[in-house]
Amino acid sequence: MVAEIEIAPCGPITGSIRPPGSKSLTNRALIIAALAEGTSLLTGALESEDTEVMIDSLRRIGVKIDHDAAAHTLTVCGNGGTFAGDNMEMFIANSGTSMRFLTALATLGEGNFRLDGIARMRERPIGDLIVALQQLGAKIRTEHDNACPPVLVTASGLPGGRAKIAGNISSQYLSGLLMAAPYAQGTVELEVDGELVSQPYVRMTTHIMRDFGVDLEENDCRRFVIPGQQTYQARPYAIEPDASAASYFWGAAAVSGGKVTVAGLSRDALQGDVGFCDALAQMGCQVDYQADSITVTGQPLHGIEIDMGEISDTVQTLAAVALFATGPTKITGVAHNRHKETDRIGDLACELQKLGATVEELPDGMIITPGPLRPARIETYNDHRMAMSLALVGLRQPGVVILNPGCTSKTYPLFFEDLAKICGTS
Ligand SMILES: O=C(O)C1=C[C@@H](OP(=O)(O)O)[C@@H](O)[C@H](O)C1
Numbered sequence: 567m568v569a570e571i572e573i574a575p576c577g578p579i580t581g582s583i584r585p586p587g588s589k590s591l592t593n594r595a596l597i598i599a600a601l602a603e604g605t606s607l608l609t610g611a612l613e614s615e616d617t618e619v620m621i622d623s624l625r626r627i628g629v630k631i632d633h634d635a636a637a638h639t640l641t642v643c644g645n646g647g648t649f650a651g652d653n654m655e656m657f658i659a660n661s662g663t664s665m666r667f668l669t670a671l672a673t674l675g676e677g678n679f680r681l682d683g684i685a686r687m688r689e690r691p692i693g694d695l696i697v698a699l700q701q702l703g704a705k706i707r708t709e710h711d712n713a714c715p716p717v718l719v720t721a722s723g724l725p726g727g728r729a730k731i732a733g734n735i736s737s738q739y740l741s742g743l744l745m746a747a748p749y750a751q752g753t754v755e756l757e758v759d760g761e762l763v764s765q766p767y768v769r770m771t772t773h774i775m776r777d778f779g780v781d782l783e784e785n786d787c788r789r790f791v792i793p794g795q796q797t798y799q800a801r802p803y804a805i806e807p808d809a810s811a812a813s814y815f816w817g818a819a820a821v822s823g824g825k826v827t828v829a830g831l832s833r834d835a836l837q838g839d840v841g842f843c844d845a846l847a848q849m850g851c852q853v854d855y856q857a858d859s860i861t862v863t864g865q866p867l868h869g870i871e872i873d874m875g876e877i878s879d880t881v882q883t884l885a886a887v888a889l890f891a892t893g894p895t896k897i898t899g900v901a902h903n904r905h906k907e908t909d910r911i912g913d914l915a916c917e918l919q920k921l922g923a924t925v926e927e928l929p930d931g932m933i934i935t936p937g938p939l940r941p942a943r944i945e946t947y948n949d950h951r952m953a954m955s956l957a958l959v960g961l962r963q964p965g966v967v968i969l970n971p972g973c974t975s976k977t978y979p980l981f982f983e984d985l986a987k988i989c990g991t992s
């Protein structure tokens with residue numbers, strides 16, 4: 567991939583696209599199919615760095631996975647939850663889902679596992695998950711006793727019991743615990759301690775667990791009871807296109823005054839990020855929900871006040887759109903965005919200012935007041951979403967250069983090709 571890319575301005579964008587498979591659903595389906603008995607065929611799967619590190623780690627614990635990249639299918643022959651590790655290393659790059667889900671999964675095996683990632687992953691917290699797994703009887707700690715990876719697991723099955731889990735930093739801890747829980751020796755009872763961010767992802771987790779045939783009780787996303795010694799049943803499973811990736815194309819319609827249809831998603835999608843369309847509607851766009859697609863038509867935009875705690879991966883997209891609105895946009899509820907691929911509040915504010923906006927940083931969000939746009943060289947901080955979202959500004963403003971565009975390979979390796987196609991600039 568080139569070192570930088572200058573976005574070509576274009577007129578109103580009209581077209582339709584089916585983005586690649588959902589990262590969140592692909593990595594959940596992989597974990598669950600790996601623990602299942604039998605062979606599962608996953609269709610519409612994502613091929614990207616975040617799914618590759620998951621596949622590589624699961625293969626290390628003896629799960630046979632055939633990957634047909636051209637057909638976007640994964641054939642997963644599960645190990646039924648029986649696996650061993652002899653000082654086994656798992657390298658997880660910067661995939662939060664993989665790190666948190668595989669940490670919980672590793673406690674189900676026998677032996678020693680070490681989970682590590684790139685430098686940024688070593689700064690992303692995991693302490694709350696470690697504490698909850700310890701409450702369930704796991705022998706687990708962080709290598710440097712700093713509540714961040716590398717994680718060390720000495721496993722001999724997960725006893726089970728009761729645990730309290732904090733949910734204010736990441737929902738992925740709870741999702742990881744939930745997916746591993748049916749394989750515990752006894753019943754697992756989980757109680758969320760305090761605020762829970764990114765709730766739609768937890769609902770996605772319980773939904774897919776049930777789809778693969780396990781029982782659990784759930785009380786308003788606060789309390790969960792999961793009987794132990796269950797097994798997932800292998801099955802064919804179709805993965806939705808990625809709704810966070812779709813936000814860039816809906817955003818492109820909004821900023822260019824065009825009309826873009828995203829195929830394969832609907833209001834009933836398992837991914838909460840389809841809620842981004844409601845945010846665009848609040849800003850003035852027309853949104854049409856069909857049975858198997860969602861179309862956004864750009865209209866004059868106005869600033870809004872919005873809590874994005876449930877759809878935090880689309881904050882950067884909304885911030886890019888906000889630069890084209892009349893009046894300020896206030897985003898709140900996303901303090902946890904400081905712990906993602908980069909500090910998605912502080913670093914985002916910095917790049918928006920380069921483009922001409924005035925930005926007031928809040929502890930849990932920001933107020934963006936649009937100003938006259940100007941050319942800028944956008945630092946991406948190795949964050950795929952910084953690259954994909956701020957590229958939208960270049961569709962209208964000449965001279966927007968995205969540095970290190972290859973960072974989109976984390977979830978969307980062909981993003982810039984797909985953007986150029988839909989803009990007619992390829
Ligand atoms: O469970 C998931 O698949 C995800 C949960 C969210 O993380 P947090 O729960 O840390 O907000 C989201 O940002 C991430 O991209 C995917």
Ligand SMILES: C=C(OP(=O)(O)O)C(=O)O
Pocket residue numbers: 660661662663664879906907951977
């Ligand atoms: C936060 C993200 O990813 P993860 O936490 O899975 O690394 C993301 O994809 O925006």
